[in-house]
Amino acid sequence: GEDVEQSLFLSVREGDSSVINCTYTDSSSTYLYWYKQEPGAGLQLLTYIFSNMDMKQDQRLTVLLNKKDKHLSLRIADTQTGDSAIYFCADNNNDMRFGAGTRLTVKP
Amino acid sequence: DADVTQTPRNRITKTGKRIMLECSQTKGHDRMYWYRQDPGLGLRLIYYSFDVKDINKGEISDGYSVSRQAQAKFSLSLESAIPNQTALYFCATLDRLGTEAFFGQGTRLTVV
Numbered sequence: 181g182e183d184v185e186q187s188l189f190l191s192v193r194e195g196d197s198s199v200i201n202c203t204y205t206d207s208s209s210t211y212l213y214w215y216k217q218e219p220g221a222g223l224q225l226l227t228y229i230f231s232n233m234d235m236k237q238d239q240r241l242t243v244l245l246n247k248k249d250k251h252l253s254l255r256i257a258d259t260q261t262g263d264s265a266i267y268f269c270a271d272n273n274n275d276m277r278f279g280a281g282t283r284l285t286v287k288p
Numbered sequence: 289d290a291d292v293t294q295t296p297r298n299r300i301t302k303t304g305k306r307i308m309l310e311c312s313q314t315k316g317h318d319r320m321y322w323y324r325q326d327p328g329l330g331l332r333l334i335y336y337s338f339d340v341k342d343i344n345k346g347e348i349s350d351g352y353s354v355s356r357q358a359q360a361k362f363s364l365s366l367e368s369a370i371p372n373q374t375a376l377y378f379c380a381t382l383d384r385l386g387t388e389a390f391f392g393q394g395t396r397l398t399v400v
Binding site: 279 | 336386392
């Protein structure tokens with residue numbers, strides 16, 4: 181099947197920017213998503229980007245999409261301790277497939 | 289009511305037993321999904337459904353079955369549970385546009 185891959189860990193200091201990266205293989209995906217999972221909770225849809233867009237900004241979140249390289253990134257500006265969580269990218273053709281998740285740790 | 293409700297939240301069962309996990313939603317979304325989450329493996333898709341008459345296998349459907357009883361209800365069954373089905377299971381919904389998604393709180397299943 182098609183794969184979505186992302187690195188497993190990222191550690192940043194409070195106030196810095198975080199960049200979480202993802203690569204995907206299914207070029208026919210209409211949307212690409214970023215989800216956040218806090219401990220003991222289900223996943224929360226943070227943002228999505230339509231496949232014909234290059235960038236989407238939503239407050240502290242910036243999503244960049246490079247269709248040629250099939251690379252998606254999520255930048256979190258001014259990262260706070262409350263941003264500590266696991267972040268998943270996902271694509272959506274007919275099914276919705278997820279990467280393994282990146283555990284973001286924010287140090288004070 | 290929560291947007292997506294999963295029952296039970298926790299379950300311990302014995303090897304060989306049949307178990308059903310239930311999911312109901314209040315969002316009116318057509319698309320529903322079942323995933324399992326294992327440490328370091330992310331979420332893996334078990335089954336998905338686009339409407340009541342539509343059922344599709346995901347990456348890891350072996351050992352599982354599903355039923356879409358109504359638009360709002362999508363249940364996952366393990367006909368004969370085995371220990372490697374111990375995991376956290378999530379139900380999710382997605383609207384037709386693909387821009388609104390909700391997850392349940394998860395069901396932690398332990399097979400002993």
